[in-house]
Amino acid sequence: MNIVVCVKQVPDTWSERTLRESDSTLDRDAADAVINELDEYAIEEGLRLAEAHGGEVTILSMGPDRATEAIRKALSMGADKAVHLVDDALAGSDLLGTSAALAAVLGQIGFDLVILGSESTDARTGALPAMLAERLGVPQLSYASKVEVDGSAISIHRLADYGYDTVEATLPAVVSVVEKINEPRYPTFKGIMAAKKKPVQTMSLADAGIDPATVGLANAASEVTGWAKRPPRQAGTIVTDEGDGGAKAAGFLAERKFI
C-alpha cells in the first residue's frame, strides 16, 4: 500500500504566537516550530498500516525551508521517504491554494491512502482534508478514531458526540485522524540516524506543475481583515460546596460538553 501522510510544520503552541503587522500572516520566525501535533498521530497510523499490510509511507509537506525539521522528525519515526513542496510563491496560500498545491503533488507521486491530522493548531479550520479529497475525486473519511484496511476496502470509526459512526469506502481515499486513534511513537535514536539517509525530494511549483496564479497570498480567496490579541485570561469560577458541590461540578462539565 502506498500511503502518503501530509505533515505541516506549525509554531509551537507553547510559544507566543503573533501575526505580522504587514500582511496579517503568521510570524513563523518568531516562534519555535514543531510538527502539528495531530499529524504525529497521522504518521503513526500510516506506519502501523504499512507495518500490518506492507507498503511504504511517504511524507508530504508544503512549507518553507525550515519545514525540513518536521520532515526529519517524521522520517525518524519511521517513514520511508519524503516530498517537500517548497517555493516562495506558496507563502500565504489559503486553504484553496494549499489544497490545490497538495493535490497536484499527490497526483504526480500517486497514492492508495492519504492520511492527515484533522486540523492544524495554527489555522484550525479542519477543512483541508475535505478539500483535498474533493480535488482528488476520492472519498474522504474524516475524524477517524480507528482505521481498518482490508484489501481495497477501508473503514473507519468517525468520532461523534454520541459515540462513533462506521464509515466505509474503497481505496484510494483520504483519511483525517483524531488524537484518540493511537499513541505516536518516539523517534528512536537509530531512527534519527537512519533518517539522514532517507530520500527527501524537493519540489518547486514548476516541478509539481502548479499554476502560480492559484497559490500564494495574492491569489488567496480568503483574507484576514482584522485581528486582536487574545484577551487576558478570566479568573476561574469558584464553586462553593453547600452539599451540592458534586452536582454543581457535574453541571459545569456538562455545560461544556465534557460529560
Add this chain to the structure above:
Amino acid sequence: MPRTAEPVGTDLLRIDDELSDEERLVRDTVRKFAADRIMPNIADWFEAGMLPKELAPELGRLGLLGMHLKGYGCAGMGPIAYGVTCREMEAADSGLRSLVSVQGSLAMFPIWKYGSEEQKNEWLPRMAAGEAIGCFGLTEPDHGSDPSSMKTHAVKDGTDWVLNGAKMWITNGSVADVAVVWATTEQGIRGFLLPRGTRGFTARNIHKKLSLRASVTSELHFDDVRLPADAVLPGVTGLKGPLSCLSEARFGIAWGVTGAARACLEAAIDYATTREQFGRKIGGFQLTQGKLAWMAADLQRAQLLALHLGRLKEAGQITPQQISLGKMSNVRTAIDIARTARTILGANGITLEYPVIRHANNLESVLTYEGTEEIHTLAIGQALTGISAYR
C-alpha cells in the same frame, strides 16, 4: 502596578539554536520520554529509594544506552547528542542520568573499546537494548580518590584467573548482569567481565543514602572468583583503562548537571512568579530577581562550557584537563543554583513536591563521584603549574 512582560525562558542566549536538527530531535525525544515516563513517578521512586527495572529496556528501545558507540546495536551518535541526552535525563533526575552514564560510558565503552570481538558480540547488543545492565567497579572501601593503590587483585592459575577483593559505591552493582571490574595483576591494572551469578561474586545494596536515591548503589565482593582466560579485556593494561572510561562519563556529567540546574531555575522562576508575600509576587522583589539573574547567568555559562567541550570532543581534540575543568566547574555551578533555588521556594523547597531539594541532594553525589571536586581541582592546578599536589 509594576510593569510586566512575557517571561522569555531560561535560554536567554538561545544556546540551543547551536544544536543541529538531529540534536534537537534527540533533545525533544528525551524530554518527551522524561515527561511521560519519569516525571510523574520520580518523586515516589526517590522517596522509596528505588528505580524500576523496566525503564532500562524502554531506554534501550529509544537508543539512549551506548548511543555514542558505533555498531553492535548502538545508535552511533555524536558527542553533543550524547551530552544533550545526559542534560535532558538529568533535568529529570541525576539518578536516571547515572543509569545512562554508567551503562553507556562506564560499562559498554570499555567492552567496545578494549573488548575482544566475542566479548563485544556477547554483551553490547543486549546492553544497548537495555536487556542486560552493566556496572563499573573501580572504587574500593579503602581506595576512592586514589584507585591506583587498589587492593582487588587477580592472579593467574593455569589459564584461569582468580579474583579477590571488594568494590564499594558501585552504581547498578546489584542489578547488573555484567560487572566490569578493575583489578591489579602482575602486569598492572586489568579489566575483567564478571557475569552475574559467577561463583564467589556477590553484591549487596548500600542503604540509607540521602542522595541519588533513584539509583542503585552497591558493594561487590569477590571471594576466590575463578574466571576463564577470556574474561579479561584484552585491549588495555594500566590505570588508563578505567580513566578513559571516566573521561567519557565525565564529559556527560558536565552536560548533565546543566539539566538539573535548569530544572531548579525553572522551578524557582515558576514559584517566584506565583507565590505572593507582602501583597506581591516574590519574583517582584529585587533580592529574588538578583538570585534569578545570577542563576541564569551561571547556568548559561555552564551550558556554553558544555557545548564547547562537545565541539572539542567532536573534533577529537578534547583533553582530560579540559574534561576536569568542565566537570569541576559545572557541578559546582549546578549545586550553587540548586541551593539558591531552594531558598526561593522557602519551606516548599525542602519537600519532594518540588524537584529542587531532590536535585540539590543528588548533586552532592555528582560532586563526589567520577573524581571529587578536589581531585579535579588538583588536576587543573597541575595543568596550570606543572606541579602535582596529590601524587
